[in-house]
Amino acid sequence: MYYSRTGNTKKIAEAIASAVNVKAEAIDNKTTLSEPVDLLFIGGGIYWWNMDKTAKRFIETLDSSIVKNAVVFGTMGGLDKAIKDMINLLKEREINTKTESFSSKGKAWVFINKNHPNINDIEAAKVFAKNIVKSLI
Ligand SMILES: Cc1cc2nc3c(=O)[nH]c(=O)nc-3n(C[C@H](O)[C@H](O)[C@H](O)COP(=O)(O)O)c2cc1C
8 A cells, every 4th residue: 555646656556466376455534544554565656754644644554463564665766764664553553564675766847857766666675575574584
């Protein structure tokens, strides 16, 4: 599941989803999890030093009875703070959250991180996702 304003995190989410044979789902203001999951990949971008409040609200609906394990991914101009904040928020919810995460540069304002996520970022996301799943089996 992912929150993406400009499509970068969506690309990584879709790469992760295809690697583990599930569908990537966008988070909006009404998103909740209707049934328990063994492993949630959750991702988002960073906007003015913070995760988006839509992503935050969604995480605040979760707890360990509905999410057994969580892994965070994200894209950014340069700052991994949103990833750290997501991990901390999930841990505060007492969800078993991997300390490893996946991050990629994401293009912003035409000139920053041009062409990212690129094919290498996409491939790296797929490898990361497969390794996470292997580590939990
Ligand atoms: C309004 C806005 C604010 C941003 N603020 C930050 C920031 O504070 N730190 C950073 O590293 N990147 C920042 N970025 C870059 C985004 O995090 C980056 O483009 C990311 O890939 C966006 O993800 P998305 O395409 O999935 O929405 C910002 C981008 C936008 C559009």
